[in-house]
Amino acid sequence: MSGRKKTLLKVIILGDSGVGKTSLMQQFVNSKFSHQYKATIGADFLTKEITVDGGKQVTLQIWDTAGQERFQSLGVAFYRGADCCVLCYDVTNEKSLNNLASWKDEFLIQSNVANPADFPFIIIGNKIDVDESKKIASLQKKLNNVTSNQLGGLNYPVFETSARDAINVEPAFEVVAKMALQQEELNEAGNDVSDDYNDAINIHLESESSSCMC
Amino acid sequence: MLRENEIISKVLLTVDQYKGKVSSLRTGISNDTYLRSENFSRLLLWKVCLITDSLNIQKWDEALSASRIVYTQILKRPDMAIPWDQLEPDNVFYIPRKTTRRETNTIKKVINNLERVHIDDDPLTADNNKQGNHSNIHLPTDLELLEIITLDIERIFPGNELFHAPTTDALNHRRTLVQILYIWSKCNPSVGYKQGLHELLGLVYLNLWRESIEIPNTNTISTDDLKILKLYNVKYLAHDLFSMFNKFVMQSGIGPKYFESEQELFKSIQTFDMYLLKVDQLIHYNLTNKLKLESPLWLIRYLRLLLSRELGNDLECVSIFWDKLIGGNCSTTSSNTSGITIGNIGIGGDKPNGNTITTIPDLLTFSVIILLIHIKTDLITSDFSEALSLLLHYPIAKISGKYSSKADFISKLYKDAVSLYERRDNDKKLYEYGLKLNTHYNPNLKITMSYRSSEEVERSKEEKLKFEKLRMEMRLKKKVKSMMG
Numbered sequence: 113m114s115g116r117k118k119t120l121l122k123v124i125i126l127g128d129s130g131v132g133k134t135s136l137m138q139q140f141v142n143s144k145f146s147h148q149y150k151a152t153i154g155a156d157f158l159t160k161e162i163t164v165d166g167g168k169q170v171t172l173q174i175w176d177t178a179g180q181e182r183f184q185s186l187g188v189a190f191y192r193g194a195d196c197c198v199l200c201y202d203v204t205n206e207k208s209l210n211n212l213a214s215w216k217d218e219f220l221i222q223s224n225v226a227n228p229a230d231f232p233f234i235i236i237g238n239k240i241d242v243d244e245s246k247k248i249a250s251l252q253k254k255l256n257n258v259t260s261n262q263l264g265g266l267n268y269p270v271f272e273t274s275a276r277d278a279i280n281v282e283p284a285f286e287v288v289a290k291m292a293l294q295q296e297e298l299n300e301a302g303n304d305v306s307d308d309y310n311d312a313i314n315i316h317l318e319s320e321s322s323s324c325m326c
Numbered sequence: 327m328l329r330e331n332e333i334i335s336k337v338l339l340t341v342d343q344y345k346g347k348v349s350s351l352r353t354g355i356s357n358d359t360y361l362r363s364e365n366f367s368r369l370l371l372w373k374v375c376l377i378t379d380s381l382n383i384q385k386w387d388e389a390l391s392a393s394r395i396v397y398t399q400i401l402k403r404p405d406m407a408i409p410w411d412q413l414e415p416d417n418v419f420y421i422p423r424k425t426t427r428r429e430t431n432t433i434k435k436v437i438n439n440l441e442r443v444h445i446d447d448d449p450l451t452a453d454n455n456k457q458g459n460h461s462n463i464h465l466p467t468d469l470e471l472l473e474i475i476t477l478d479i480e481r482i483f484p485g486n487e488l489f490h491a492p493t494t495d496a497l498n499h500r501r502t503l504v505q506i507l508y509i510w511s512k513c514n515p516s517v518g519y520k521q522g523l524h525e526l527l528g529l530v531y532l533n534l535w536r537e538s539i540e541i542p543n544t545n546t547i548s549t550d551d552l553k554i555l556k557l558y559n560v561k562y563l564a565h566d567l568f569s570m571f572n573k574f575v576m577q578s579g580i581g582p583k584y585f586e587s588e589q590e591l592f593k594s595i596q597t598f599d600m601y602l603l604k605v606d607q608l609i610h611y612n613l614t615n616k617l618k619l620e621s622p623l624w625l626i627r628y629l630r631l632l633l634s635r636e637l638g639n640d641l642e643c644v645s646i647f648w649d650k651l652i653g654g655n656c657s658t659t660s661s662n663t664s665g666i667t668i669g670n671i672g673i674g675g676d677k678p679n680g681n682t683i684t685t686i687p688d689l690l691t692f693s694v695i696i697l698l699i700h701i702k703t704d705l706i707t708s709d710f711s712e713a714l715s716l717l718l719h720y721p722i723a724k725i726s727g728k729y730s731s732k733a734d735f736i737s738k739l740y741k742d743a744v745s746l747y748e749r750r751d752n753d754k755k756l757y758e759y760g761l762k763l764n765t766h767y768n769p770n771l772k773i774t775m776s777y778r779s780s781e782e783v784e785r786s787k788e789e790k791l792k793f794e795k796l797r798m799e800m801r802l803k804k805k806v807k808s809m810m811g
Contacts, residue, residue: 120711129521130477148484151521153635154626157718159711173711180474180521183588189620246416 119170121292122193124223126215127200128208129179132238135275136200137176140285145276152178155190164289172289182218191223195299196232196292198284203237203272204246212258212266226299232291233268235259236284241274329539330547330555336365337383337554346381348374352655356744358737361649368645369537371653372530373557375683376570387553390562397509397565406509412469419476419501468512471519475507478524483641488532499535502564503527510571517576520585522630527571529634531563533645538563574652578683584630594629595621598691604753605695605746605760607775609702611785611793617710624717628694632686636697636720643722643732647693650740656685656747688750692743699760700725702768707800 125133134149134156141158156176164170177190197219201208216233225231237255240247248254259266269291271284340360344350351374354360360371374381378389400406410421466474479500482489489499507527511519538560547555575581583594599621603610613619628636632651637643697720698705704721705713729735742763749755757777764771773796775789 129474146484148481148490150481150484150635151478151524153522153630155623155718157623157711157714159715171711178521185592186588186622186626189622 119168119293119296120173121170121195121289121296122173122175123196123198123288123292124175124177124191124194124219125198125200126177126219127179127198128202128205128211128215131179131200131202131205131208132275133176133179133200136198136236136238136273136281137174139275139278139281141174143278145278151180152176154178162286162289164286164293168293170289170293172285172292187218187222188224191219194219194223194225195295196234196288197223198234198236198288199266199268200236200238202239203248203251204239204242206248206254209237209248209254209258216266232295233266234284234288234291235266235268235270237270237272238275240272240279241277330542330551333367333537333539333558334551334554336367337370337557339365340367340370341381341383344381346383348379348381349655351381352653355649355653356655356740358733361646361733361737367537368533368649369558371649372533372570373566375652376573377566378557383550383553386557390556390566393569394562394565397568400509400513400568406512408505408508409468409472413472413476417473417476418480418497419472419504465515465518471511472504472508475504475511475519475524478521479504479507479528482524482528483532486532488535489528499531502567503531506564506568506571510568514572514576514581517581517586520630522627523575523585525631525634526575526580527567529641529645529648530571530574531567532641534563534567535560574683578686580632580686583687584626591626591629592622594687594691595625598625598629598694601691601746601750601756602695602698604756605692606699606702606764607757607760607778608773608793609698609705611775611790612706612797613713616793616797617708617713619710619713619717623714625694627718629687629690632690633693633697636722637736638722638726638732643726643736646733646736647740650736651686651689652683654689654740654744656689656744685747688747689740689743692746692750693739695746696739696742696763697725699763699767702764703771703800706771706797707804 125137127133129151134152135145137156137158138149139145141160155178157173158176159171159173161169161171175190175194183190197216199212199215201212212235219233220228220231237251255270259268259270269287271280271287273280273284275281340351340363343363343365344354344360351360351371354363355371360366377393378386380386380389410419411423413420415422482500482503484490487496489496489503503524507519507524510527511517511523537558539555539558540561541552541555541559575585583590585591599610599614613621632644633647634641634644637647701716701721704716708716726732726735729738746756746759749759754777761774764774773793775785775793778785
């Protein structure tokens with residue numbers, strides 16, 4: 113039995129309803145895109161094992177959330193222990209871009225992370241496959257306003273993706289994994305999860321006959 | 327006339343079989359005789375339970391008219407006009423102001439009709455005053471509300487032909503859903519529109535549409551037959567749907583408990599946790615203490631959608647489950663009707679006879695507990711991620727596949743839920759029934775936790791250790807199996 117602990121990284125995807133959070137998660141985890149996904153109610157959750165640079169095996173635990181409601185107290189359960197937060201907008205929907213800051217605030221309030229100032233966020237602008245004419249007018253400028261605003265700007269890596277055509281989804285999540293891993297290592301000392309297999313050994317010391325569990 | 331005649335004969339046979347009594351019909355739902363009868367009509371069942379409240383055909387006419395006029399009147403109100411023309415022009419629901427399509431005409435008529443229709447007993451505005459503590463919540467503008475709803479209706483039941491065929495008909499079906507949700511949300515500002523309501527409405531729509539018919543314009547149908555056919559008239563599908571949805575969501579407590587406010591939703595989740603602790607202490611201990619997997623993470627969807635995602639994608643299973651919830655005769659022995667009064671929308675004649683839909687939230691809670699008992703072994707051998715995945719992607723095919731039919735599975739599920747419901751005020755009985763369920767569904771799982779009243783929550787070290795030991799053995803076994811497999 114190897115003593116190595118599995119590295120589990122918790123990633124939260126936030127953003128307005130309909131920007132494509134579920135599609136991004138599905139594209140990344142299952143490499144598939146369905147024309148339509150049902151609205152997420154509450155939350156959904158998928159995991160994927162990937163290798164981060166340096167050959168380290170990690171399990172990404174990706175949390176997809178509902179975009180319409182913001183829960184005041186229930187949110188804590190969703191965000192607790194997060195290692196990275198993905199803020200999503202839709203490149204055809206200006207409001208969703210402008211709401212990124214409030215999603216970030218929402219996350220920081222609920223998750224109560226120890227290092228809000230340098231907690232890893234990344235920004236994903238989804239649906240770049242759509243027709244140029246539908247995109248937000250002068251998107252780059254508006255995006256710059258959001259990311260490099262002097263006061264509380266969202267100074268984070270930005271990826272433009274298409275969950276539909278699998279453009280840039282993988283690279284974005286590779287960065288997510290890297291950033292999440294750094295955050296996790298930062299927190300590791302204070303965050304020791306009990307190890308099932310150690311429990312098992314202790315219990316087996318005073319083992320008696322066991323019944324069949326098949 | 328074939329379809330009309332078929333409907334008429336079905337209805338007459340049903341009324342005859344149940345002696346014109348709703349209570350007998352409800353018994354026929356609880357014991358499956360009506361559900362499995364070849365005369366079964368879901369439309370009849372749901373409309374009788376949610377509109378006419380009577381199985382006396384003579385009373386339908388009045389009840390339906392009273393119910394339908396509410397929506398007709400609301401449609402005429404200028405403040406209920408739907409701003410289709412303010413949507414982005416590339417939104418499929420966009421209608422420019424000057425087209426002459428039927429919908430726009432209706433709207434224009436409404437806009438031009440400056441005389442506001444006053445409805446004294448408008449049941450939908452009765453609740454408006456009790457939302458004092460919501461003043462800090464940003465109410466969406468009319469356009470925002472419409473946009474949110476269209477966004478969700480565009481992705482309702484993906485792949486469903488009725489809603490998503492590339493035809494004007496399909497678009498019109500979706501537009502009707504948008505319209506009802508929009509108006510309903512404006513009439514119920516304390517709840518407003520929340521995601522999930524669209525699928526509740528959509529499922530009712532699908533089921534009613536299937537059986538609705540156009541009433542032929544001939545004089546060959548007798549007055550009595552017309553009274554029957556009136557129930558099935560597709561022309562009033564939206565009207566009936568509006569009333570039914572309102573009653574189904576508001577009077578049952580679904581809206582107030584699961585959608586209206588986060589506090590109420592939180593309370594419902596706590597109620598679930600409390601009952602789970604009483605019925606199956608081991609599952610509760612495993613999720614709450616061992617895995618620290620909090621119920622809100624998965625339970626919100628179970629509750630808000632009344633299990634419609636968990637019971638499978640084909641919607642048949644969940645429709646049968648709703649037949650039971652809406653039409654079953656689970657009686658509220660204790661007077662626990664919530665204080666929601668929404669006037670008497672569509673109630674014509676008969677008083678609700680104690681078999682009310684207010685039992686739905688509790689029955690739902692107990693049904694979820696049964697679903698957990700079905701997957702108990704898997705839950706116990708899972709780590710946090712595995713357990714949460716299992717709960718968010720409930721393995722319904724595996725579970726219902728053990729039964730001869732979906733209807734059979736739902737029938738047992740409901741029966742078990744009712745048995746728990748009847749014991750809801752007695753902790754000891756809930757615990758004992760939980761043991762009974764486990765003997766039945768998990769015969770190989772030979773571990774229990776001793777009975778505890780809700781006051782003494784802390785478990786003995788010995789008991790915890792026994793559980794940990796079993797859990798580890800099972801997990802190791804599972805691991806070995808997967809490595810060999």
